Amino acid sequence: MRVRRYERGHSHVFYTLFLSTIALTSTAFLPAFRTADAQSTAGNRVSPEFREPVTLATKEGVLEVRLTARQGAATLDTSAKPVENFLLFDYELLRGTASDGKTNGRGLYPAPTLQVYPGEKLIVHLDNALTGLTIDDYFSPQYTKVGGEIPLYPIQMKSSPLNLHVHGVHVSPKGNADNVMVHIPAGMSNTYTYEIPRNMPQGAYWYHSHLHTLTGPQTYAGLAGLLSIGRTDGGLQLVTEKKIPVRNMLLQYNGVFDRANGGAVLNNVNWAQYVNTATPPKGDELAKGTYRPLLAPTNFTRSKPGTTYFTVWYAGPLSVRNDRGLLQTIPSNLQTFIPADPKTAKTIPAEPSLPDDKRDVQFTVNGQFEPTLKSKAGQTEIWVLANISDFAYINLQLTETVTGRHPKIAIVGEDGNPFPAVHYPVTDDGTRLLLPPASRAAIAVTMPEKGDLILEMP
Missing domain, CATH: 2.60.40 (Immunoglobulin-like)
Structure with a gap:
């Protein structure tokens, strides 16, 4: 990139x-x-x-905004049509100013930048509209029914809880401040009030969902944005005096299955970590590194007949690094995989002919x-x-x-x-x-x- x-x-x-x-x-x-x-x-x-996300900033010391999380499609410049299965924030500006002059926006990727200065207040009304979900690879073992067996192919979640975390900001974790233990069910809302300390260092922070076991999938799918406490450069004196331009660059990644042939569905490239094995290890197979699991790929039903799937499973013995069962999930069109034992698996070549944007x-x-x-x-x-x-x-x-x-x-x-x-x-x-x-x-x-x-x- x-x-x-x-x-x-x-x-x-x-x-x-x-x-x-x-x-x-x-x-x-x-x-x-x-x-x-x-x-x-x-x-x-x-x-x-190059462009930056819309910035929502304080007015008279207060920024008040409503963020609504929902499933949606994001427009990516490497896909001919909007890519489905993102989780995105809509926003409504209640108190404050917007860099584009608008008071609302829908389905933003990344989410809007929120800017407050030390000594000011940030109020976020978080609405959880994660209902009616249709994302195949959105699952957490935590939500398996008590006593239930985790299936080979995990059943997708139709709705999802949510919360909010302001990463790195020196605010209270109690009550409706930065409380990552808050559990907001689908269809419900919560109001967060953050009193930014006067001695809070200026700089770049960020906000994202922090619901345990779903933090990764929700952040990856788009529920994240920049939180600017004052100026993101830290308010450096020379930058102010010389009017040096400051550019904010939010770095993310996305996996779209078969992008080169028109694929337009976001896939979680770490999904295989949640997939159960069809045949459990026997005896000391796992310890010796001879265990060969069978995995159900996320996109199996959308694959052409005859498609071959490979897994790259750590095949070495136990060690202090505890690498057994380590699954590499980088797609084969990015990297060549060489098996530990060529007798039981074959090398998967990369596809150097693919341009980066495909x-x-x-x-x-x-x-x-x-x-x-x-x-x-x-x-x-x-x-x-x-x-x-x-x-x-x-x-x-x-x-x-x-x-x-x-x-x-x-x-x-x-x-x-x-x-x-x-x-x-x-x-x-x-x-x-x-x-x-x-x-x-x-x-x-x-x-x-x-x-x-x-x-x-x-």
Whole structure:
């Protein structure tokens, strides 16, 4: 997954001057430039223009909004038609302002950004409309009837409970504040009131469902958004003084079965973890690593006759890592799988001929695949990267298209905490940043003098 940065131009400032900028000294200098329009394509596909989710902000110290969770379809720029089986938030703005001037929105992916400053109040009326669900791979073993046996092919949930969590914010967990033990049944509502402390650090946080055993599936399916406490860059003084642009980039992934041939249904790529085995292990098969399970694939009924399914089951002996039973669920069109024992299974090759925008699993930025962001050559910006996915660990790298160079990633804030000095990742001499699930990082970047800058998510 790549985000393309564009604009060509000329500048009298060299890259070394950017080092003084990211060191947050008073000598930073950001000149103006002439630019030339550029267009990004992936094959015959034109990349969408970068956009950010709508921002709902406070008015007179209060932001009051109604969020309604429901099953819906999301518009993805790599699918010819809306992709079904997302769980999305509708919103109604009751008190506050909206960046697009609208007071309501429906089926947003990602969810709207909520912005409140330290010392202000956030009120969220959460309506649970997760009824009449028709999602095959939406299930939690917790909701199996008492004494009931978990079936080979789990029965989908027709309705679902829900709650809300403001991730990383220093607020009370009691009552109707940030109480992740609240259980809101389908068809019911709850009002959350968050008093943001005056000493709360400015920065990027996020909100999502936190109902235990369903946190992952609900977050993955779209019930997540950015929560901005003040400014997402942390309110850095130099950013304010020099009017440095701040871009919010919400990183997610989605799996659409057979996307290349027109598939338009969201699938949970971790679904197989919930599927029972047809034949349980015998004796010490599991300990020896000789157990070969049979799994029921989620899309079995939609597969063509003769389709072969493979499972990649850990085939080694027991170890301190406790890897037995580990199931890898990355689709075969992304990676080649080599079995531990070639006598019992065969290698599954990748499909290198597939263009990135046709692969089943894709990473997106603000719901877009490889968007183009036009900027001035030599311009310094703050990119706020927020991994609001459930399981994905995202490797990030910057690449200059003309030189092939990978600039060091200058981190100026992390998880809502602005840094007094620039930090660099410890991997690959500071040129690669691993962003775990739920993590946020504010990085300072500068556009190259020639060519484009690409944010890659290998």
